[in-house]
Amino acid sequence: MTQERRRFRRKLYCVPVMIRDAQKGTFYVDHVTDISEGGLLIHTLHLHAPGERIQVAFRFPDSIRWIEAECEVVWSTLQEDVIPAMGLRFVSLSDDDREYIRRYVEKEEQPVIDDLKDDLE
Secondary structure, eight states: OOGGGOOSOOEEEEEEEEEEETTTTEEEEEEEEEEETTEEEEEOSSOOOTTOEEEEEEEOTTOSOEEEEEEEEEEEEOOTTSOOEEEEEEEEOOHHHHHHHHHHHHSOSOOEEOOHHHHHO
16 A cells, blocks of 8 residues: 555554454454554454454553454455555544554654563563
8 A cells, every 4th residue: 555545644563462353253362563543454364354344452562551443454465475464444443542542653752562471471
């Protein structure tokens, strides 16, 4: 996707994300790669078809606040020599959470890299 088509500024954001597909009855953990107030990029082997809806939950490492949202899969790719990924658009996200994400993306600081093992301790 070209920068011109992007509606929201994005920021590198590598943290664990919990994903739940209520229709399939599945739950798994993957990693967000970048974030904007409009959605997420997730690298995953658990690809969903465009149009499918899934639930996500993630937190900012500098906060105890959890963001929970319903997302629609906008695109997914499984190609040789490319890390499998899918782009998600927030469908249901509170105004407070959207504003929290917007402020985070606008901050001029180093990208967030978080390790899942810290969440498990």
